[in-house]
Amino acid sequence: MSKNNKGWFALFTAPLLLVFTTVVILPFIIGIGYSFVSWDGIPANPKVFVGLDNYATLLQDERFLSSAWRTIEFTVLALVLVNVLGLAISLLVTMKLRVSNAARTMFFLPNLIGGLILGYIWQFIFTDVFKFLGDKTGLDSVFFNWLIHPQTALYAMVIVFTWQMAGYTMIIYIAGIQGIPDELGEAARVDGANLWQRLTRIVFPLLMPSFTICLFLTLSGAFKIFDVNLSLTKGGPNNSTELFAMNIFNEIFGYGNYGLGQAKAIVFFILVAAVTLTQVVITKKKEVQY
Amino acid sequence: MNRASRTTVSTLLIALALAFLSPIYLMLVNSFKDRAELYRSALALPSSYSFQYYSKAMDKMNFLTAFGNSLYITIVSVLFVVVLASMTAWMLVRTDDRLSRIIFLVFVSTMLIPFQTLMMPLMQVMDWIRTTLHIPMLNTRGGLIYMNIGFHASMAVFLFHGFIKSVPVALEEAATLDGCSKFGVFWRIVFPMLKTITITVAILDVIAMWNDYLLPSLTLSDKALRTIPLSTFYFFGEFTIQWNLAMAGLTLTIIPVVVFYMFAQKYIIKGIAAGAVK
Numbered sequence: 001m002s003k004n005n006k007g008w009f010a011l012f013t014a015p016l017l018l019v020f021t022t023v024v025i026l027p028f029i030i031g032i033g034y035s036f037v038s039w040d041g042i043p044a045n046p047k048v049f050v051g052l053d054n055y056a057t058l059l060q061d062e063r064f065l066s067s068a069w070r071t072i073e074f075t076v077l078a079l080v081l082v083n084v085l086g087l088a089i090s091l092l093v094t095m096k097l098r099v100s101n102a103a104r105t106m107f108f109l110p111n112l113i114g115g116l117i118l119g120y121i122w123q124f125i126f127t128d129v130f131k132f133l134g135d136k137t138g139l140d141s142v143f144f145n146w147l148i149h150p151q152t153a154l155y156a157m158v159i160v161f162t163w164q165m166a167g168y169t170m171i172i173y174i175a176g177i178q179g180i181p182d183e184l185g186e187a188a189r190v191d192g193a194n195l196w197q198r199l200t201r202i203v204f205p206l207l208m209p210s211f212t213i214c215l216f217l218t219l220s221g222a223f224k225i226f227d228v229n230l231s232l233t234k235g236g237p238n239n240s241t242e243l244f245a246m247n248i249f250n251e252i253f254g255y256g257n258y259g260l261g262q263a264k265a266i267v268f269f270i271l272v273a274a275v276t277l278t279q280v281v282i283t284k285k286k287e288v289q290y
Numbered sequence: 291m292n293r294a295s296r297t298t299v300s301t302l303l304i305a306l307a308l309a310f311l312s313p314i315y316l317m318l319v320n321s322f323k324d325r326a327e328l329y330r331s332a333l334a335l336p337s338s339y340s341f342q343y344y345s346k347a348m349d350k351m352n353f354l355t356a357f358g359n360s361l362y363i364t365i366v367s368v369l370f371v372v373v374l375a376s377m378t379a380w381m382l383v384r385t386d387d388r389l390s391r392i393i394f395l396v397f398v399s400t401m402l403i404p405f406q407t408l409m410m411p412l413m414q415v416m417d418w419i420r421t422t423l424h425i426p427m428l429n430t431r432g433g434l435i436y437m438n439i440g441f442h443a444s445m446a447v448f449l450f451h452g453f454i455k456s457v458p459v460a461l462e463e464a465a466t467l468d469g470c471s472k473f474g475v476f477w478r479i480v481f482p483m484l485k486t487i488t489i490t491v492a493i494l495d496v497i498a499m500w501n502d503y504l505l506p507s508l509t510l511s512d513k514a515l516r517t518i519p520l521s522t523f524y525f526f527g528e529f530t531i532q533w534n535l536a537m538a539g540l541t542l543t544i545i546p547v548v549v550f551y552m553f554a555q556k557y558i559i560k561g562i563a564a565g566a567v568k
Binding site: 005008009012013015016017019020022023024025026027028030031034043089092093095097098099100102103104105106107108109110112113114115116117120121122124125128129132163168171172174175213217220224226227230231245248249252253258261262265266268269272273276277 | 296299300302303304306307308310311313314316317320328329332333374375377378380381382385393396397400402403404405406407408409410411412414415417419436437439440441443444447472473476497500501502503504519522523526533536537540543544547548550551555558559562563566
């Protein structure tokens with residue numbers, strides 16, 4: 001690179017690199033450091049180096065471990081529901097019906113609304129509308145306040161997350177389906193393959209790239225969920241729906257255990273990276289060429 | 291498929307879509323009802339339409355201020371992200387050396403870091419900048435915009451990088467021979483060709499920044515600086531929930547989103563698909 005070019009290179013990249021370094025890189029490195037100290041967040045108080053103590057503590061923290069399990073339960077349920085629904089809708093919408101565009105528009109709408117606001121809308125539905133439905137229909141074993149029981153409160157979060165994300169995966173599946181040449185389905189139909197066979201033998205294998213993306217997006221989205229958690233259940237009842245991200249937030253800013261909370265945040269990062277990368281590697285392997 | 295079954299599937303699909311949006315319906319109809327009517331008939335259309343809860347919610351949420359803050363912060367942040375990330379990505383693609391590859395790799399690999407891993411140390415860094423360099427990073431809209439740019443940099447660089455790789459270099463070389471500076475080449479020749487990916491980046495970032503709650507909640511403490519998600523949060527926390535008032539407030543927050551969706555629907559759906567597939 002000539003000296004002149006070096007100058008241009010710096011001029012074009014330096015502003016963003018400066019912002020990016022101070023906002024992402026530096027906090028990430030400092031954060032690793034914080035996970036080895038004990039500190040309550042008050043600037044005047046000392047930060048005491050405790051080695052791996054925070055990591056040892058979090059492994060025995062009942063609240064943290066149960067929060068991790070609940071997050072896994074939530075993620076698995078959400079992953080299945082979001083993708084089954086998104087795929088089913090995308091198959092219906094790509095049947096070239098006159099109403100397809102209108103339907104697609106409607107299914108995607110919730111995705112544009114923020115998780116915090118979605119959570120509040122559904123809080124009304126799960127508490128008051130459900131109670132109302134139970135009283136009117138007598139089906140009070142189904143329709144009761146879902147947010148006061150740990151298990152149904154978790155299902156409520158799965159439903160809201162699905163409502164938010166199904167339209168998003170639908171868009172990606174539609175793009176995938178439209179990329180499959182029509183002749184392939186036609187040829188199979190001529191050969192006598194029924195709808196189910198055409199789906200499982202032709203469409204789904206060719207949709208593997210879309211599956212890779214959608215599973216990645218739902219997996220990382222579900223694992224990191226915070227806004228819906230905050231507005232729908234606030235982690236309640238009795239911390240039973242306090243998922244991973246909220247547990248970290250509360251440990252740091254609620255209980256003031258900055259070191260321990262940061263150690264949890266590092267573990268969180270390692271888990272998110274490991275789980276999503278594993279998933280991408282596995283589904284990438286299953287992608288086929290035609 | 292014959293005509294009769296097409297009609298059946300169409301009807302089914304629309305019915306499903308309407309059922310899917312029933313929460314929006316419930317929010318709307320109950321924003322007009324008084325307390326008694328809401329508990330008597332939560333599902334029915336309201337018996338009368340009065341906007342008293344809307345004006346009350348608007349007042350309590352300080353809605354117009356929050357709307358202005360959200361709009362200002364989102365627009366300025368997105369403009370900066372688009373300009374800085376496209377310039378950076380172009381240089382990284384056109385300068386084929388080790389440094390460029392390392393910088394790009396760093397951008398991409400940080401995309402996996404969750405916000406929760408960075409939030410606490412980020413606040414420390416910003417506080418340090420505030421106290422030692424006397425730049426007001428916390429509790430200012432400018433500070434939040436700065437952090438927004440940082441958090442959305444990797445994704446934008448990644449998307450621009452992928453797109454620029456497919457842009458032929460010949461035109462740029464011709465312009466350079468004609469005596470155009472790098473700056474001129476980029477703004478006159480390259481940037482106009484990046485329109486599709488610019489729209490994708492802008493749409494993805496607008497949605498993410500407009501709806502973001504956690505970062506603004508950590509950086510903005512002044513009431514006058516609250517964005518829409520922040521004022522919604524405090525609106526719900528301030529008093530025991532009156533659902534009619536709450537539903538009116540939520541409807542207010544959704545109106546700008548729906549208007550944006552109506553005008554930019556084509557670009558939004560294309561942008562989402564393009565952004566995800568890359």
